[in-house]
Amino acid sequence: xxxxxxxxxxxxxxxxxxxxxxxxxxxxxxxxxxxxxxxxxxxxxxxxxxxxxxxxxxxxxxxxxxxxxxxxxxxxxxxxxxxxxxxxxxxxxxxxxxxxxxxxxxxxxxxxxxxxxxxxxxxxxxxxxxxxxxxxxxxxxxxxxxxxxxxxxxxxxxxxxxxxxxxxxxxxxxxxxxxxxxxxxxxxxxxxxxxxxxxxxxxxxxxxxxxxxxxxxxxxxxxxxxxxxxxxxxxxxxxxxxxxxxxxxxxxxxxxxxxxxxxxxxxxxxxxxxxxxxxxxx
Ligand SMILES: Nc1ncnc2c1ncn2[C@@H]1O[C@H](COP(=O)(O)OP(=O)(O)OP(=O)(O)O)[C@@H](O)[C@H]1O
Numbered sequence: 001x002x003x004x005x006x007x008x009x010x011x012x013x014x015x016x017x018x019x020x021x022x023x024x025x026x027x028x029x030x031x032x033x034x035x036x037x038x039x040x041x042x043x044x045x046x047x048x049x050x051x052x053x054x055x056x057x058x059x060x061x062x063x064x065x066x067x068x069x070x071x072x073x074x075x076x077x078x079x080x081x082x083x084x085x086x087x088x089x090x091x092x093x094x095x096x097x098x099x100x101x102x103x104x105x106x107x108x109x110x111x112x113x114x115x116x117x118x119x120x121x122x123x124x125x126x127x128x129x130x131x132x133x134x135x136x137x138x139x140x141x142x143x144x145x146x147x148x149x150x151x152x153x154x155x156x157x158x159x160x161x162x163x164x165x166x167x168x169x170x171x172x173x174x175x176x177x178x179x180x181x182x183x184x185x186x187x188x189x190x191x192x193x194x195x196x197x198x199x200x201x202x203x204x205x206x207x208x209x210x211x212x213x214x215x216x217x218x219x220x221x222x223x224x225x226x227x228x229x230x231x232x233x234x235x236x237x238x239x240x241x242x243x244x245x246x247x248x249x250x251x252x253x254x255x256x257x258x259x260x261x262x263x264x265x266x267x268x269x270x271x272x273x274x275x276x277x278x279x280x281x282x
Pocket of ligand 1: 038040045
């Protein structure tokens with residue numbers, strides 16, 4: 001199976017503080033992969049490296065590939081980094097849309113990478129592009145809002161527009177950084193359902209950072225958990241144990257249970273649990 005993500009020995013230091021410590025990671029599953037971990041563990045930093053928005057420390061072994069394409073190596077952008085960025089759809093907590101423009105225009109912005117320069121400068125999109133944007137809006141249930149200003153939408157609606165823009169862009173992968181952190185539970189569920197549906201129907205892999213473990217277990221097939229800049233767990237969501245989740249989020253003994261997960265029949269699979277917590281589980 002082709003690798004969706006391949007990271008070799010990624011370290012990132014901010015002002016003498018190591019945010020990521022020689023992280024190596026491979027994801028081949030084309031489903032939804034959640035990046036989990038406590039606040040400050042390095043989830044967003046890892047995602048931004050995949051997007052080619054942030055560059056690693058200059059270590060000779062560092063390489064990052066997404067969908068088989070080199071994004072960066074040894075702390076430097078790969079020659080094709082612009083193409084890599086253009087093939088990825090981005091969804092952020094703070095709805096990265098242009099508030100004063102209409103919903104339709106925001107979706108059309110997804111086509112800029114494949115539009116002649118004079119058209120992007122004049123904002124003159126083709127009829128075909130407008131039709132594609134409407135189709136993308138229909139796909140996310142937002143067609144009736146096409147002419148409305150983005151600033152008038154709720155947070156959940158804005159995230160659906162951001163997803164439509166990724167579809168317009170013909171993204172081959174979607175990176176979502178805490179897409180549901182600012183949403184009420186119902187809107188959060190709608191956005192996660194939509195990402196799941198697009199992953200399954202359009203076959204676009206999704207990598208999403210989440211704070212909510214229950215959403216990760218419900219919607220994501222793969223988990224990558226970080227703690228203090230290191231991989232703590234990588235494997236199937238179905239295989240993570242209550243103990244591992246407890247150890248991930250607290251420094252308390254791993255025998256405690258997380259109340260929200262206490263009734264979930266998680267199957268222990270020590271093979272997926274990193275060496276650092278094997279000792280705590282035995
Ligand atoms: N631009 C930056 N400058 C300095 N330090 C940074 C920068 N970006 C991240 N950090 C630090 O790197 C570490 C990891 O941050 P990161 O945002 O990746 O964590 P996170 O797991 O996504 O946290 P959260 O869940 O709170 O968003 C933190 O200590 C953070 O303060």
